[in-house]
Amino acid sequence: MNTTKLTIKQLETTLRSYSGGSQRAEGNGAAAAVSVLFNMTDGEPCVLMIKRAATLRHHSGEWAFPGGMTEDSDESLMHTALRETNEELGIDSNDIDIWCQMSSVDTSTGFEVRPYTGRVKDAVKITPQESEVAEVVSVPVRIFVDAASKRTITLIRNGQTRKITAYAYEDRIIWGASGRIISDVIDVVMNAA
Numbered sequence: 102m103n104t105t106k107l108t109i110k111q112l113e114t115t116l117r118s119y120s121g122g123s124q125r126a127e128g129n130g131a132a133a134a135v136s137v138l139f140n141m142t143d144g145e146p147c148v149l150m151i152k153r154a155a156t157l158r159h160h161s162g163e164w165a166f167p168g169g170m171t172e173d174s175d176e177s178l179m180h181t182a183l184r185e186t187n188e189e190l191g192i193d194s195n196d197i198d199i200w201c202q203m204s205s206v207d208t209s210t211g212f213e214v215r216p217y218t219g220r221v222k223d224a225v226k227i228t229p230q231e232s233e234v235a236e237v238v239s240v241p242v243r244i245f246v247d248a249a250s251k252r253t254i255t256l257i258r259n260g261q262t263r264k265i266t267a268y269a270y271e272d273r274i275i276w277g278a279s280g281r282i283i284s285d286v287i288d289v290v291m292n293a294a
Contacts (some may be wrong), residue, residue: 207278
């Protein structure tokens with residue numbers, strides 16, 4: 102697949118046909134879900150990301166996808182992702198077209214996160230919930246494809262050293278569970294060629 106010409110249609114077609122997302126993560130973390138939402142911004146496919154507010158208990162100040170923990174009233178994990186996207190960004194579920202579910206990803210803070218990919222209407226009004234969202238950005242998909250944007254972060258936690266993939270976009274570093282989630286999504290698209 103020609104990465105310089107990756108289109109929103111290629112993303113949609115490939116992800117709609119993806120059926121490998123039933124795999125659960127290896128851990129037994131608390132259930133959570135996120136929306137990996139694509140749109141067209143300035144003529145190129147982008148993915149919507151948020152910077153979590155500095156006051157949040159988990160993953161504060163990190164770049165993430167809209168989402169959060171499941172609640173008893175949620176009918177499914179997809180409902181969790183859509184509800185949380187509405188709460189955090191004011192985007193109604195009618196303005197989102199879900200394409201597929203991806204395999205779950207464990208976080209270092211004890212969550213098992215189920216990502217759902219889809220497309221948000223390009224001109225949708227976004228109203229960030231200030232107590233949860235510090236910033237919203239549409240990151241060009243090419244950032245996650247281009248090797249020049251990839252970084253390796255060495256993380257030392259509890260005496261264990263791990264090397265993890267991260268992505269640099271302008272002055273932002275996307276890493277951790279969000280980095281793994283977008284890497285999984287891009288791998289599915291690129292390996293479909």
